Amino acid sequence: MARFQAVEAFHRLADETVLLPMSFERIEGGRAVISNFVGDFLTVTDEELRRIVELDVAPGDGLYERAYEKLLISGRSQISRLQLIAARYRTRMAFANAGTGLHLFVVTLRCEHSCPYCQVSRRSADKNLFDMDEVTAQKALDMAFSSPSPQIKIEFQGGEPLLNFELIKKIVFWGEERSAELGKPVTFVITTNLALLNDEVLQFSKEHQILISTSLDGPKDLHNKNRPRPGGNSYELAVAGIDRIREFLGPDKVGALMTTTQSSLDRAKDIIDEYVDRDLGGIFLRPLSPYGFAIKTKQFARYKTDEWFEFYKTGLNYIFEINKAGKHFPEFYATNILRRMFSDRPTGYVDLRSPAGIGLGALVYNYDGRVFASDEGRMLAEMGDRTFDLGDVFTSSYEDIILSDKLVDLVANSLxxxxxxxxxxxxxxxxxxxxxxxxxxxxxxxxxxxxxxxxxxxxxxxxxxxxxxxxxxxxxxxxxxxx
Ligand code: SF4
Incomplete structure (x- = not known):
């Protein structure tokens, strides 16, 4: 007696084939990318695209199996495949339920640098009018800890936040007290150009496990051209600061970000070498944002996306060479997108979210108590555009801000x-x-x-x-x- 039934017996079970929700985009070389609702991709020829769309496929022809595996087609009665897509979609969107986890405190607008691409519309260092005060800081903490997020990250921004280090210390103490009372973990990051880094900042950061984020635009000549300050020594101070933090706090306690300016476009390898030499663990080849002084000084208009993309491809190829030589050195823009492609885990990277991270992923507390949906929204407000101004810490609660018609409309428009x-x-x-x-x-x-x-x-x-x-x-x- 045969152990298995003949193959024809199983054909009776085959369902009518149907398309699952999908989209396609034609790419170079007579090919197309097809993706399903949860982002599984299949790259096909134009003829294969036609066959899938017209369901001109059958079990055993190879294309049927490729499309079936990527959840592009299904049997009409196979409800479980739709349920699988729904479950994966729910997982991918779980961030929308989490509450605001990131809270940016703009403790001062003052800065002693005068970078032409600055996104912040900084004020010169001697204007005390632009510092956050203690009452505002306490109110901002009230709002941050009202978020239902299970943990809170507070990031100090500026201007140059170390110009108001006394307030940073108080916010850290108060934040730790509230964290203990509410049982809600809190972490801190200082985003600084490192020009004012000193022993006191290092010691305090060590005692309170504060992470440091800084800017490094590339080698000395490029960095100092992009980031002018009195003395013309921004690079020297930044790299000395990075070395001190690595030595005193540990190599994983400092991260650096670069911004691509027109002067960077033919310097991809030099910039990457700088990050490799400083053992910074990878690089984010970041384009310029169209905000703040970048628009005022016309920096943003000075190169187009296609020029940046050529810079990016040169950089990525060079980074491949570095990795092939045995050094693990990721490029973080690609890494963030790849994480989305290869995993259904909700992304922590607010720029790759839909709905956008405005308000839901991050809130910004300006020095004067105004609350913004994002750091970029705050930068626009400094230029007179208050579209992303959601209220203030004195008269609004977290719920008022998050459920406001203004934020709900902005979030809905971001889908x-x-x-x-x-x-x-x-x-x-x-x-x-x-x-x-x-x-x-x-x-x-x-x-x-x-x-x-x-x-x-x-x-x-x-x-x-x-x-x-x-x-x-x-x-x-x-x-x-x-x-
Ligand atoms: S913004 Fe993104 S999702 Fe929208 S059309 Fe462009 S690539 Fe597609």
Missing amino acids: TQCAPQCRTCAFEPHCGADPVYHHATQGDEVGIKPLSEFCRRQKNMMALLLDILDNSPDEAAILRSWI
Whole structure:
């Protein structure tokens, strides 16, 4: 007696094949990317795309199996496959339930640097009018600890926050007291140019496990050109500060970010070498944001997304060489997108979220007590545009701010799932929304995506990563090692 039934017996069980929710995008070389609702990708030829869309596929022809595995097609009665998509979608969106975890305290607008691309519209260092006071800080802490988030991260921003270090110390003490009372863990980060780093700051940071985030734009000549200060020694102070923090607090206690200016565009390798030489553990090849002094000084208009993308590709290829030589050195823009592509875990990176991180992911407490939906929204307000100004810490509660019509409208407008063009875009599951960017550049939070440099950058990035994953096995292995 045969152990298994003949193959035809199983064909009776086969269902009518149906399409699952999906989108596609044509890419170079007569190919197309198809993605499902939760961002599984399949790259196909135009002819294969036609066959899938017309359901001209059958078990055993190879294409059927590829499309079935990626949850692009299903049997009509296979409800479990829809349930699987729904469960994965719920997991990916879990961040929307979590409450605001990141709270940015702008303890001063003063700064002793005068960077032309500055996003903050800094004030010169001698104007005490622009410091946060203790009452405002206490009220901001009330609001931060009212968030239902199970843990709170407080990040001190400026200007240069170390110009108001006395207030930082008090906020850390008060924050730790409230954390103990409420049983809600709190962590602290100081974002500083390191020019004012001293023994007291280091000792205090050690005692309170404070992380330090700084800016390093590349080698000495480039950094000092991008980041002028009296004495012209921003680079010397920054690298000396990084070395001291690594030695005194530990190598994992300091992180650095670079900003790409026009002067950076042909210096990708030099910039990366600087990060490798300082053992900074990776680099984020970050484009310039269209806010604050970057617009006033016309820095933002000085290069286009395509120019940045050429810079990015040069940098990424060089980073592959470094990794092939045996050094684990990730590029963080790619890493953040890849994490979205390869995992259903809710992203902690607010720029790749839909709905956007405005208010839900982060709140910003300005020196004067005004509350903003994002740091970029605060920068726009310094330029006179109060679109992302949500209220103040004196007259509003956390609930008032989060449930305000203004924030609800802004969040609703940030949903790529239903935005024109995004709704049918194959890259939507991993893209994220940037309503502040589109408001700043197009005067509308939703924006016209075909005209959006943000959209162009995101599409270029995701198409590049998919091309590498499909066609360059060695580089694909390196990308996978970063996540
Ligand atoms: S912004 Fe562009 S790339 Fe992103 S989802 Fe919308 S259309 Fe797609």
